[in-house]
Amino acid sequence: MPELLTVEQALAHVLAHAETLPTETVALDDAFGRVLREPARSAVDLPPFPSSAMDGFALRAVDTPGDLPIAFRIAAGAAPPGPVPAGAAAGIATGGTVPEGADAIVPIEVVEDHGDRLIVPGEVIRGQHIRPRGGDVGAGEIVVDPGAGLGAVQIGALAAAGVPTLVCSVRPRVAILATGDELRSPGDALEPGQIYESNRRMIAAALVGSGAVTDVLPVSPDDEVAQRLQLVCAGQSNHIGQIRAARPLHTAIVQCGFYGGREIGHAGTVRLACLARTLLKAACR
Numbered sequence: 001m002p003e004l005l006t007v008e009q010a011l012a013h014v015l016a017h018a019e020t021l022p023t024e025t026v027a028l029d030d031a032f033g034r035v036l037r038e039p040a041r042s043a044v045d046l047p048p049f050p051s052s053a054m055d056g057f058a059l060r061a062v063d064t065p066g067d068l069p070i071a072f073r074i075a076a077g078a079a080p081p082g083p084v085p086a087g088a089a090a091g092i093a094t095g096g097t098v099p100e101g102a103d104a105i106v107p108i109e110v111v112e113d114h115g116d117r118l119i120v121p122g123e124v125i126r127g128q129h130i131r132p133r134g135g136d137v138g139a140g141e142i143v144v145d146p147g148a149g150l151g152a153v154q155i156g157a158l159a160a161a162g163v164p165t166l167v168c169s170v171r172p173r174v175a176i177l178a179t180g181d182e183l184r185s186p187g188d189a190l191e192p193g194q195i196y197e198s199n200r201r202m203i204a205a206a207l208v209g210s211g212a213v214t215d216v217l218p219v220s221p222d223d224e225v226a227q228r229l230q231l232v233c234a235g236q237s238n239h240i241g242q243i244r245a246a247r248p249l250h251t252a253i254v255q256c257g258f259y260g261g262r263e264i265g266h267a268g269t270v271r272l273a274c275l276a277r278t279l280l281k282a283a284c285r
Contacts, residue, residue: 021169028158031150033211034168040144043162045134050098054129057111057118058102059089061126068118074099089118098130105129137161149211174207176200176254177217185219203254 005013023037052058059068063086073091074080080099084090089106090099091113098105104124112119137143143161144154150168158166183197184190197219204214 023167024170025165026168027165031166032155034150036144036146036148037169038146038167039142040158040163040166041140042137042143045139046136046161047131050133051131052092052094052096052098052105053131054105054107055094056105056107057089058084058092058098058105061104061124063087064120064124065122066120070116070118172212174212175215175217176203179220181222183219
């Protein structure tokens with residue numbers, strides 16, 4: 001009877017046989033969960049213009065403290081009608097374009113807004129609450145480095161930087177096979193000695209969370225011929241312990257249940273799921 005591999009031995013086998021997946025260009029909306037393969041560069045300066053970080057008033061710091069006329073008000077998304085006159089202020093919303101002549105933003109909470117006049121009780125520091133053009137990232141600069149997994153934070157940053165498409169690894173496709181005469185699907189009536197099968201779903205959930213596409217194969221009986229036939233039908237070409245690499249249909253085939261006459265068990269299945277995820281991460285990079 002063959003000896004089972006330790007987790008460390010299995011991990012070494014996985015990494016030694018992992019091959020990098022090909023790349024494809026995908027739309028940003030289809031990039032979540034993928035691995036980036038080429039640098040993603042900003043299409044614009046971010047922010048693309050000097051913008052206010054607060055709701056408040058744009059003014060010259062040298063004019064504070066003071067009682068200033070309000071020359072105009074700027075809504076987010078609207079261009080200022082002109083520069084701020086010396087000795088005056090302009091109302092501005094968060095994200096609004098800072099008008100020429102202004103070098104500071106004073107928050108609305110610390111001033112008195114009387115409609116046409118503004119009382120600024122304290123001195124304002126030049127540059128406060130102004131986000132300079134390109135302060136976050138400049139046009140052409142890298143927003144996300146190759147090898148990064150694309151999660152919600154990365155997708156949001158790329159959208160803000162105006163990046164429409166990305167070069168990513170092809171999503172790995174994994175077939176998952178469970179074996180056992182005693183296994184039934186949740187919802188089926190159980191006969192004496194039967195249990196509900198859970199390993200395929202646990203492994204599939206772990207792999208989908210790593211960006212893979214999964215094919216959950218039907219449960220195979222405890223028959224070596226039937227199991228081999230199902231593996232061949234899934235596209236098997238070679239195997240590495242319990243991780244079976246396959247082409248061209250599947251990146252890997254994961255078999256859980258009996259192997260070499262031994263029951264893997266729940267703890268072994270958890271390790272198997274972790275090994276499969278390691279293989280996919282190595283292949284995507």
